[in-house]
Structures are given as C-alpha cells and as structure tokens.
Amino acid sequence: MKSIALIAHDGKKAELLDWVATHAGFFQHKTLYATGTTGRLISDKLQLPVHCFASGPLGGDQQIGALIAEQKIDWLVFFWDPLSSQPHDPDVKALIRLAVVWNIPVACNKATADFIVHSSLFQTDYQRSVPDFSAHQRRFDPAK
Numbered sequence: 001m002k003s004i005a006l007i008a009h010d011g012k013k014a015e016l017l018d019w020v021a022t023h024a025g026f027f028q029h030k031t032l033y034a035t036g037t038t039g040r041l042i043s044d045k046l047q048l049p050v051h052c053f054a055s056g057p058l059g060g061d062q063q064i065g066a067l068i069a070e071q072k073i074d075w076l077v078f079f080w081d082p083l084s085s086q087p088h089d090p091d092v093k094a095l096i097r098l099a100v101v102w103n104i105p106v107a108c109n110k111a112t113a114d115f116i117v118h119s120s121l122f123q124t125d126y127q128r129s130v131p132d133f134s135a136h137q138r139r140f141d142p143a144k
C-alpha cells in the first residue's frame with residue numbers, strides 16, 4: 001500500500017486533514033497524490049509531500065482516474081460530500097467506477113479509512129512475523 005490518492009470535497013476537507021494528521025506516521029513513507037486544493041492543504045498544513053493534480057472540478061478526478069487505470073494507485077481515499085451537489089459529478093462517478101474496475105480499496109469515510117490503515121499495519125506486522133510470508137500467501141491464493 002505505497003501509492004495513495006487523497007481527495008476531499010470542500011465540506012469534508014477538514015475531516016480528511018484531521019484524519020491524515022491522526023495517521024501521520026502511516027503516511028511518512030508513502031507516495032501521495034491528490035486533487036489540487038486537497039493536496040495543497042495537506043502539504044501546507046501537514047508538511048507532507050504530495051503530487052498535486054488539477055482541482056477536482058477542473059479535471060483532477062480524471063487525472064487520478066487515469067493513474068488508477070495505469071495501476072499506479074494502491075488505495076483511493078475519497079471523502080466525497082453526500083450533502084452537496086458537485087458540478088463535476090460525472091467525473092466523481094467515473095473515478096469511483098475506475099477504482100472498482102481495477103479492484104483497489106476505496107475509503108469514502110473515516111470508518112473505512114481507519115479500517116484499511118489498521119488492516120494494512122496488521123498485514124505489515126504479520127509479514128514481518130511470518131518468515132516465509134509468500135509461501136503462506138500461496139496457500140490461500142494459488143495465483144500468487
């Protein structure tokens with residue numbers, strides 16, 4: 001879970017910033033991508049390096065969608081606002097669709113995002129504690 005896209009609509013930006021700050025340690029060695037305003041807020045307020053794309057309404061969601069299609073994003077954290085309408089709603093839908101098409105985890109709220117952070121920390125600890133983790137994985141997923 002190295003490359004993470006972070007996006008929040010205006011009504012959810014404070015919540016996303018707060019959530020990223022809570023998990024600052026987790027984000028230390030990740031490659032972060034974001035739509036314009038979200039990314040600038042994260043880098044200004046939390047001093048994390050973020051690759052910023054265009055603002056959402058100007059095509060940022062589509063740029064992140066393109067990265068997903070290129071398999072360069074491992075996890076999409078998208079705190080979209082269910083209580084306000086967006087002029088670029090078709091772009092929002094297209095982004096979430098691509099995340100489903102490419103089978104990457106998508107967190108649209110704090111509860112899910114927390115769950116994924118904890119599960120990924122667990123997996124990392126687990127990988128360290130099991131000497132031959134890949135053999136162990138193969139038992140559960142013969143494709144690996």
Ligand SMILES: O=C(CO)COP(=O)(O)O
Pocket residue numbers: 007008009010034035036037038039054055056057060061092
């Ligand atoms: O609109 C957005 C996502 O749909 C977010 O864009 P900004 O991060 O530029 O506000």
